[in-house]
Amino acid sequence: MTDLPVPDAEQTAPAPRVDSEVGPLRTVLLHRPGNELKRLTPRNNDQLLFDSIPWVDRAQDEHDAFADVLTGRGVEVMLLSDALVAALADERAHAAAAATAVDRRRIGNELADALAGYLATVDAKGLADVLMGGMTFEELPAAEGASLVRKMHHPHDFVVDPLPNLLFTRDSSVWIGDRVAIASLALPARARETALLDLVYAYHPRFRSAGRAYGASSAPVEGGDVLLLAPGVLAIGVGERTTPAGAESLARSAFADGLAHTVLAVPIAQDRATMHLDTVCTMVDRDAVVMYPAVRDTLTAYSLRMGPDGGVAVDGPAPFLEAAAAAMGIDRLRVIDTGLDPVTAEREQWDDGNNTLAVAPGVVVAYERNVETNSRLEDAGVEVLRISGSELGTGRGGPRCMSCPISRDPL
Numbered sequence: 003m004t005d006l007p008v009p010d011a012e013q014t015a016p017a018p019r020v021d022s023e024v025g026p027l028r029t030v031l032l033h034r035p036g037n038e039l040k041r042l043t044p045r046n047n048d049q050l051l052f053d054s055i056p057w058v059d060r061a062q063d064e065h066d067a068f069a070d071v072l073t074g075r076g077v078e079v080m081l082l083s084d085a086l087v088a089a090l091a092d093e094r095a096h097a098a099a100a101a102t103a104v105d106r107r108r109i110g111n112e113l114a115d116a117l118a119g120y121l122a123t124v125d126a127k128g129l130a131d132v133l134m135g136g137m138t139f140e141e142l143p144a145a146e147g148a149s150l151v152r153k154m155h156h157p158h159d160f161v162v163d164p165l166p167n168l169l170f171t172r173d174s175s176v177w178i179g180d181r182v183a184i185a186s187l188a189l190p191a192r193a194r195e196t197a198l199l200d201l202v203y204a205y206h207p208r209f210r211s212a213g214r215a216y217g218a219s220s221a222p223v224e225g226g227d228v229l230l231l232a233p234g235v236l237a238i239g240v241g242e243r244t245t246p247a248g249a250e251s252l253a254r255s256a257f258a259d260g261l262a263h264t265v266l267a268v269p270i271a272q273d274r275a276t277m278h279l280d281t282v283c284t285m286v287d288r289d290a291v292v293m294y295p296a297v298r299d300t301l302t303a304y305s306l307r308m309g310p311d312g313g314v315a316v317d318g319p320a321p322f323l324e325a326a327a328a329a330m331g332i333d334r335l336r337v338i339d340t341g342l343d344p345v346t347a348e349r350e351q352w353d354d355g356n357n358t359l360a361v362a363p364g365v366v367v368a369y370e371r372n373v374e375t376n377s378r379l380e381d382a383g384v385e386v387l388r389i390s391g392s393e394l395g396t397g398r399g400g401p402r403c404m405s406c407p408i409s410r411d412p413l
């Protein structure tokens with residue numbers, strides 16, 4: 003008898019490729035919140051971009067339920083912590099990752115050497131824990147020296163900052179076609195996420211052959227601002243996070259790689275409530291978006307195309323909905339009219355009512371608390387898979403923010 007080889011998960015997994023916001027979702031990268039959330043206190047939560055202090059056990063339960071909804075729909079869920087540990091098994095990744103955690107300028111040479119020495123001794127899992135959850139002066143097990151830095155810092159100050167916003171995997175990397183763009187995150191609290199995702203995509207066996215769409219150290223672009231409206235058509239929000247230079251440079255590289263023919267640069271208000279384009283608008287079907295009513299008629303877009311000289315040609319601005327429909331080659335982009343009174347609309351926008359994750363055309367995951375928005379979506383024929391997010395939402399992010407699609411079937 004001959005034994006047939008058993009295909010392993012990596013051989014059977016769909017190849018990474020995402021051309022739209024709504025094509026049937028096959029594989030997604032999530033981050034189950036961990037010890038990094040336990041670092042949040044009323045003194046540091048603003049700086050770490052959380053609006054209150056989450057109840058961590060409950061946040062984990064909510065996240066598990068989110069992952070279950072996705073697996074229940076046949077989606078393969080990859081967890082960032084597992085992917086990071088797998089990547090760090092490569093000693094080059096281990097060394098590079100440890101180096102990203104050592105900030106000599108902040109902790110001085112003596113402690114930096116002690117920290118680097120310690121990190122070199124921990125295994126992949128131990129290193130991943132420090133990279134994600136951070137480390138306090140009190141936890142640094144290096145020999146007690148006379149370091150002034152150690153003496154003058156509070157024992158609970160961070161030697162390595164925690165990364166509570168890893169939860170929002172949408173922002174740190176984006177697949178465009180068969181290439182991955184490592185985001186260049188704008189705010190100091192998230193800057194180190196770039197380096198971790200960069201290592202995951204470089205060293206995880208599953209991604210080794212993945213081409214890059216954007217360099218990790220380029221001008222700021224965050225994934226929450228990038229919407230794949232249709233194959234070849236990107237919308238990029240420009241506001242608190244993604245800069246005009248970031249949008250221009252991602253457009254230039256998408257054109258050069260043949261990943262897009264049109265990029266819409268969409269100015270959004272530079273506010274916490276609208277930090278990314280996906281806080282006011284996400285796609286729920288091939289030709290439909292759910293959108294915050296207050297911006298529906300005012301949102302505009304510059305249309306970027308490859309210029310004759312290989313540069314970027316800019317048109318507009320024009321109304322966003324018109325520019326989007328034209329670029330997508332459809333008559334009209336349907337806006338699901340949430341028809342809400344302005345106060346309800348503002349409350350539900352703040353709680354990520356417009357931040358839905360499509361698992362297929364017309365099927366989206368949404369926070370249950372946005373009762374009005376969800377019922378309007380259903381009235382318009384969209385199936386809504388509700389999850390609770392009372393704790394997950396304390397960082398201001400909904401189902402779309404908490405997910406990075408790695409593979410979607412073509413539309």
Ligand SMILES: NC(=[NH2+])NCCC[C@H](N)C(=O)O
Pocket residue numbers: 050051052167170172173192225226227277278280281397398399400402403
């Ligand atoms: N795609 C999104 N809207 N992400 C939300 C990110 C929230 C996170 N606390 C931040 O401020 O960066």
